[in-house]
Amino acid sequence: MKEKHVPGKRYGMIIDLDKCTGCGTCTIACAAENNVSVRSDESDKERSITWMELFKITNGKEFPHTEVCYFPRPCMHCEEDGRGHHQPSCVSVCVATATKLDHNTGIVSQVYTRCIGCRYCQAACPYKARYFNWWDAYFPKGKGLERYLSPEVSPRMRGVVEKCTFCHHRLMRAKNLAYAEERRELEEDEYITACAEACPAQAITFGDLNNPKHRVSQLIKSPYAFRLLERLNTKPKVYYLSNKDWVRKLADNYLPGEFEKIMKLSG
């Protein structure tokens, strides 16, 4: 059955870095929700899979003036590739059309069964949001760990790339429920991502950026809202909030004299 999409949705997210405690629940919630495989050595950050990856940044000052901020990074669900094409960097390069931007939802999908594992998309993504399965999913016999796997998300085979999907299956779940109740529109809270739901600091807000009633579209209007590497023009749909100047400054590259213009914000 072909589903008819209600057009004009642009799902997006805003993460309040001033609220984020860097606890990592979002990373774990994401892994648990999306059947992300866990290996015995996850400390090899070049090869471990964390769709929602946590970065730690500091203002570089000496004790006791050190400030720390944590930076959770899902896939940005970019809308452009940096040169004005209406496709994210990863999508325009993918050889097998295994990743696509859905213009009805704004979600950048990843089709594992079509991905050939060429990893060109990884080279193209500036946010390191894509992860290759260097190994087979680790579910050794005798542990029974595969018993917690969710049937809503297919476990991946070795040799393909995966990444955050904005918990696309949750959208499907919500829609199916809505259709069953003969509704066409989803309420704001009916579709939220696993990371946003789990965050104990309620630092993550998810919703439709096109819907002015959704909190996310109000929050991104804050003068303290910004996107990671905004000037690359990838047009991410993941926003951040922080009223710390050094944090906002670190989120992008600035040539001498450039940042001062927007620094006045915090007065």
Added chain:
Amino acid sequence: MDSPLLPEGVKRCSTKAFFLWTLPWLGLLAWGGLSAFLCLWKGLNQTNMSNIFAFALWIVFDLAVIALGAGAFFTGFLTYIIGKKELKNVINAAVIIGFICYSGAIAMLGIDIGQPIRGWFIFWHANIHSMLVEVSFCITCYLMVLAIEFVPIILGNRQLSKIRELNIFGHNLHETMAVFAATGTFLSFFHQGSLGGMFGVLYARPFAARDGFFIWPWTFFLFILSAIAAGPCFTILCTKLTEKLSRKKLVPDNAIQLLAKISAFLLSLYMVLKIADTLGWIYGVVPRAGLKFIDFYQEGPYGVWLVVCEIIIFGIAPAIILLVPKARQHDGWLIAACLMTCMGIVLNRFVFIVVTLAIPVMPFDRFWGYLPTWQEWGIAMAVIGYGFLLFSAAYRYLPLFPKERELNPVTE
């Protein structure tokens, strides 16, 4: 022992000597075979590639051999389309070098992708926006063209040419060679360009990103130009190496000099454009990304020396040598210049692949390093072993150099 198979009227080493000569190359192949088996059986965890270094040694090798193999199509183009008759003396060698490079590259690519048996999805679910699709289509088609170009050479073998049907077949193929050369040229131009395009379109990676013309970033054109400048150099190197090893003159000087002259001209043009491109990048792409040129060369082993090497030592210097007739007529200088040109091209491909990926894009991310595993080296070395083997066999059994007999009359 295998003398009936050898071309008529030329001298070849003994079977035993030839066998011994093949041993090291067979060794490399065995190493590669084991590596390939491990990578296919256990997966790409056998390499040191990572989510940072999604492309690594193999892609560097791929791009390098494809650039160096450009001698094939370009010599074909000059021979059959432009009509430079003197190049008929090197065309066979050029075709085989091309065949080796392209087939080697495709074999490596087959191992490099995570799901090799889904490789054909590139064609089946092709994304026409992807430069890599363009590359894949063109390389695959061009390899077929090369194979077709290879066939008449094989059929030129002393025993095979005795079979009448094959002889006619070979002859017919030969007649149509201009068509294939034209197709090959077209395909090659595109995939050489697309290989450059692959990196130039990484718009979100300021180190590789380039402005350009229509859908093609400048790297598209630079890669073509650098490949056709380096390809002939590599052909020269290979023939010179064969000459040195067989202690014979195989190709008349005029053919070599013509290639060198063309290469000199193209390399010079390439250097002018490359410098322009670099300046355009420094003053356009880089500040637009909020960066300064020097920001890219702060960490790790990759400093400004890369730029100096690529442009001055391995670019301008060989261009000058090749431009000066006196210099390029001197064997030592010629070989040195060709070597430098080839190294420059390999360095260029290395920079676009490995350095691009090593430099973090996110401002708070750190610099990453990468060293290949023995399995990765194995696959890469196997291509070299395979190249030596195939080329030696071709030299031994096929009439590779039409002027060989003329230049080396058998005296007894």
Added chain:
Amino acid sequence: MELNRRNFIKFVVGGAAGIQMTPLPWKLTDDIAIWTQNWPWVPVPPVGEFTHVKSICNLCPGGCGIEVRKVDKRAVKIEGRTDYPVNPGGICPLGMGGLQLLYNESIRFTRPMKRVGPRGSGKFMDITWEEALNILAARISTLRKNGSPEALAAVDGNPIRSTMSLLIERLFKAIGSPNYVRIPTIEDTFGMASLLMQGTDGPMACDLENADYILSFGSGLSNTASKADQWVAAKPGTEAALALGLCHVIIKEGLYDTRFVNDHCFGFNDWSSANGKDHIGFKTMVLDSYSPDKAGQITGLAPGDIVSLAKEFAGAKAPVAICGKGKGALNGSLYEFMAVNSLNALVGNINRPGGVLVRDPLPLNPLPEVELDEIALQGLEKPRLDLAGSMKHPFTHSLINNFTKAIIDSSRSLVDTLLVFSANPVHTIPDGGSFRKALKKIPFIVSFSPFQDETAYMADLILPDHTYLEKTEDFIWPAGLQYPLYGLSQPVVEPIYNTKNTGDVILDLAKRIGASIGSAFPWSRFEEVLKERVKGLFDSAGGLVDHDGSTPAWQRQKEGGELNPDYKSFEEMWKKIKSTGLWYRPVHTYKTREVLFKTPTGKFEFFSSKIELAVNALSEKGSLDTALCDMAISGKGDEVFMPHYETTKYDADRSVYPLLMMPYEMINLASGWVPTPPFLNKSLFDTQLRGDESFFEINPGTAADYNLKQGDRAIIKSPEGKVRARANLSEGAMPDIIYMPLGFGHTAYDEFLQGKGVNPNDIVCAGKDPLSGLPVWWNTPVRLIKL
């Protein structure tokens, strides 16, 4: 056929087209596409009916509400509940990883077992529950028959006041052993501080919601501390001096709440006792001894910072000072907590919105008195091995370090049989590895752990509990919560192995021991005990059994709405609690300060009468000096009875061990008795764990002294031992302090945890916290040897 050019082309084109016409290539490509997507070793999660079960997480004392998503019988995801007041929607990393504990067979005990190989070899033999319980019952009966019931000991890690811990304590009472030892937590220290100053042994809570200025006496740059209003970085162990330094400024500048201090506090001003003895008050002591200069010297902070901080604090409308160490899995320092509490009292912030709340215990029914037989009576007369509650440590309930020491120091086996409940002391007790040594001297060890932890590995008998997702148990007013709350978990899945709820096992065991012990446990199922206690909540009248996250009760109440209980009978209430997992009163009841304090003076005591009584009592047996020495107090005169700063006494030679090592808890690493779910490894930075090596944090300046660069390896050596770790240079680290995370260094479990990193507890050289006698685990003198 003549092979000419025309035919040649025909042949090639025709051949190519011909192959396409056959079904072969299409069939093959289709097959390949399918194969590559269905590797037999890639698991395919079975589909089924989706359901949700609400329960409570018990992986830490937080007791968050969870909702578990199930597919048929399998639990596939744990989510936070929005209809549970403790954690509106979110949960922590540990709770999120819970299913990996439930389903990881290689770290669980799946059935009762007894040891067959040498101790610690991990060789066990399956036995039936019947056999297992009979073995234990017989052993206990024999001890009693021999008149030495006190040789049975327990180490219990169940949350304080939980029915489970009550039941275990009751069992010990009935059997006649005083040696029921608990794992120390922050609650012990809070409880004592509250008892001594406010007169109630209840937990303290801070009303952060209504506070407008939160002053956190953090000892580190913790994840959460980075979000506090003020992060005060005093040298570890000097927080009391900082708090008193702030008091000094507040008193001197007259910024304190005079009405509260005058009307409701005791011991602020100088005073004379009934016998005419003059005493200095808190005011004099603080003004004399804790000037910003002095406090600055002790704490390493700038005096100016202390002054401005004090003014900011006192100037806020609803300021609150909070203390604690890390996640609270370990105890704190008693005088320090009292000092911080004094700060709250000075600004009058006791039991009012935005302040420290003095709580009454939940009105749960007490269990009927135990009738003790002769053996039990005699056994209970025997002194506790850990001396808790003795005259030396009159306010402390349990002192596990003393317990360990007593066993190690004795030539005979003081403990014959040790029962371990919900605890893994071998790994979690900061004792430099002493507990492991003590275990070797205990002839028979019984573990009730569902997990194959380090302690269970040493056991002789395994009676595995269900995991928290397979059983019903209660949560009594989680730590720090401002309002009374009772939580009840329910089995989310049917028990997947042959395990039993330890509550039921205790009831069964008591019956098997028989006699007065059997009759002390008249219930047939653990759930009946829970229900009997909850009846008290019903009888107390009021309280809600469900929560609506979108319009919380306190909001409805603020808006003048009625908060009537939504049940008529106790049965109805119990049924509802079982499904919602919850009973609570949405707001704290602010009792008037006249009846609030249960201290001997009826006031908030800066000068603790209880300490005075205790010290005097002990002095009568010898001298004041020996009494203070026994209580590990180094203070002099009246300050002994008041919050004051005591310099840490080190046994170690500080010239040999010039640095201090401070263990810290990480939010994304389980440091208690529960193993860390593998998912959490994903959230660790590679500057915390890399391969099998963990890191210590060190200030770059200190690192430079030792010529250490990022990632360098070093030995951290204390008088108790040494560990090897890598350096993580961190600007946020205090100079001369080495920070080591708790939760690494397991020798048990599977490849996700075993052998990863080192456990700082192994080198902790725990001193004694003055008065409480609890371990001082937060600053061990160490030296660093670069490798």
